[in-house]
Amino acid sequence: MSTYTRKDTTDSGMEAACRAEKSRKKTPTLELSSATQLPESTNCLACSEDGRYLSLGHVGGLSVWCVSSLMCVAEWLQDNLEMTSVQMTSMAETAYLLGSVDDMGVARVFAYHSEAIHLLSVINIMEDINRRSVCLTFELSEGGDYGAASISCNGAVWLKVYHFPSEAWLKELEMAASQKQDPNLSGDVKWSPAAVATKIGPPKTPADSSLEVLRTTDILTHCLVLDGHTSSRQQEEEQSFNTDAGKTKETNDSPRLCTQHFLLSCGQFPGDNKANSAGAPVAVCVWWSGSHNLLQYLLHKTPRNKPDVEPLPDVLWPNANEIICSAVSRCTRFIALGLSDALVCVWDRHSGSPLSVVSVSATDSVFSRLQFVDYWPLSTDDSQTFAAGEIHLMVVNKNGAIHTISMGRGTESCTMQLTERPKDSGDLPTITASVPFLQGLSLVVQRNGKMFLQDIINKATVCFLIPPASHLLATPCHPVYALNAKQQTLFIRGDQDPSCNTSSKGDCQSQLFIFQFGKSDIIKQFTVSLPDSPRQQKAFNFDTLEEACNLYLQQRALSVDERNKAITQTWKKLQETTVMVQQTHGS
Known part of the structure; x- marks a missing residue:
């Protein structure tokens, strides 16, 4: 019986593989546009919003590359350091802010200006070895006005939001560029410090949170207290489950x-x-x-x-x-x-x-x-912004x-x-990302290294992205990639296939694969023009609460037909359900 089951499973797997191969042959392939060698252990990529530059985090620091030439234009290096996360945003027309986290959990803020990278601020400096803080995540806001760092220290976690002195930094960057050009000018530029805008911790349960106290508190405190109670009860249940199962994990201590x-x-x-x-x-x-x-x-x-x-x-x-x-x-x-x-x-x-x-x-x-x-x-009318x-x-x-x-x-x-x-664990998606410049398409990367664009409306595979035969997608469980919206390009890291013989040491290095979607006839029908950045779009301006209420009433008036239609459909479904229930009970 077991022998028959194994044979059946094998045959089914072979048939599925054959069907997948036939389907793949029918689906077109997007050819690789170009490739170039990457620095050792490139762990992360990021593109600037204007599409001009690509930032890379790797062993020894980080570097900035020009997208048009694919050449390194600046780098910041430090021994015994490896970058694991990098982000890039335009601070001004010629200045860019970079946020990074290294393998020791240290977050830093850099600026790229005049073909040089400057270290502006270290977010979590280790002052006490017994209270070493580790940055778990670090995110820059678009435009570089703020940065949010999730910090862990001795089992506690909190969120710190920093406000960056952008105007002061731009002036100081110009000063640094002048000193670089004029050898007569000397002295290091002292960068303005970043200020903490707010520090947020997880909601705490008050010492006295009895039912009588909850009745006398405001709704905000009431919700926070209930939330704290729910979280504590869940942790206690998990700890009890782990104890019963013979596990040693202490979930109560997990932050x-x-x-x-x-x-x-x-x-x-x-x-x-x-x-x-x-x-x-x-x-x-x-x-x-x-x-x-x-x-x-x-x-x-x-x-x-x-x-x-x-x-x-x-x-x-x-x-x-x-x-x-x-x-x-x-x-x-x-x-x-x-x-x-x-x-x-x-x-x-x-x-x-x-x-x-x-x-x-x-x-x-x-x-x-x-x-x-x-x-x-499709409409550029501002009134459409407020429509439902x-x-x-x-x-x-x-x-x-x-x-x-x-x-x-x-x-x-x-x-x-x-x-x-997916029936096969290798087909599990590790990346499913909406592509902003391709309407209705998403980029899918699977554990087995397959890459393709999928039409999420028609549920069809548009095209496969195939690396060179000598290379494989690097770390498919955690792909290193970046989407350039302005240039309509995908950058993704690939490594040498171990089964392929290499003629030189240089061939073993990682490659940066470039797929240019905008030049392909396969997906030209899906290409759309990107609107302005959300920061540049017209904002909603209200000087008084009355203006906000008036706009809300306008929205209600615009959507009255849609709401009436939805109500009619709901009543129709209720009536149909009532008839079905009556017929069931009658029989």
């Missing part, structure tokens, strides 16, 4: 990790656009592992007399279930939350209410990530299944399964 997103102005608070007319973030939203609440903190508040006191959130977005993952739309108006029990909730910051709550079809796997799919509107337009989400499960969700205010949400759970 609560945080996820944050920078938010641009969307007219949520009257006058908040005047406080930040340059297009910099006005707030940061945060959620902690095990939490049901999304918390929002304003960034342009005046400093308080007690800087050591942790700030209270300005907005709390409560959810029925635990938050698993999150995503923010390009304009940052919409925040999508993937919750436990296969629920997706999208909050509209402008109206302060949920846009939609969707239940994804029953699944045996939790969400791993969410992503907004970029659909560029559709938004689209891609939901990836840990088991590899992928769903797409379309929703809008006053319209019925639509959920579609894009791919099923």
Whole structure:
């Protein structure tokens, strides 16, 4: 019996492989545009928003390359150091800010200017060996006005948001460039320090949190206390489960990790656009592992007399279930939350209410990530910005299944399964990223090293991306890649195939593969023009609460037909269900 089962499984696997090979032959292939050698152990890549430069993190430091020539134009090197994360953003027309994290958990801020890289600030300097802080994540806001660092120290985790002195740094960079050109000028430039805008810790449960005390507290404190109780109870249950199973893991001691997103102005608070007319973030939203609440903190508040006191959130977005993952739309108006029990909730910051709550079809796997799919509107009319337009989400499960969700205010949400759970673990996607300059397409990279573009509307593979026969995709479980939206190009690292004989040592080095989508006839029909950056788009301006209310009423008036249609459809379904129930009971 067992022999027959193995044979059947083998035959089925061979048949599946044959079908996959036939399907692959029918699907076109996007040819590699070019390739170049990379520095040793290049662990991370990032592109600038204008598409001119590519930053690389590797053993010994980081470097900046010119995209047009694929030549290194500047580098910053230090012995016994290896970069594991890098980010790049345009601070000015000729100046770029870089954020990095090394293998020891140290975060740094650099600037690239006049073909030189300058170290501006070290975020977490180790002053006491017994209190060594480790940076878990470090994110720069677009434009480089703020940076958010998740710091861990002795089992505690907190989020620090820094405000960078961009104007002062630009002047100091010009001074450094002048000193470089004129040998008569001497003296090192002293960089202005970054200031801490806010320090946020996980919600704490008060010592006295009895039911009577909860009744007398405000709704914000009440939600935070309940959230703390829920998180503590979950940790106790996990610890009890591990103890019963004979495991030694102490989940009570594991810190609560945080996820944050920078938010641009969307007219949520009257006058908040005047406080930040340059297009910099006005707030940061945060959620902690095990939490049901999304918390929002304003960034342009005046400093308080007690800087050591942790700030209270300005907005709390409560959810029925635990938050698993999150995503923010390009304009940052919409925040999508993937919750436990296969629920997706999208909050509209402008109206302060949920846009939609969707239940994804029953699944045996939790969400791993969410992503907004970029659909560029055809109309350039500013009034369309306020209309109840559709938004689209891609939901990836840990088991590899992928769903797409379309929703809008006053319209019925639509959920579609894009791919099923892969039968082979090698087909599990490690990257499923929406490509902003290709409408309705996503880049998929699998554990087995396969790369392809997928049409998420028609559920079809558009084309495969094939590296040279002598190379394989490097670290397919964690691919090193970057998408250049301006140049419509994919940069991805590949390594020499061990089975191929190399003629020289140089051939063994890692390669940077370049796939130029804009020059391919295969995907020309999907190419779209990118709109302005969200920081440059017209902001929502409200001077008074009355103006905000008037705009909300205008939105309601514009969507009245869609809402009436949705109500009619709902009543029709209820009537059909009632008839079915009556017929069932009657029989």
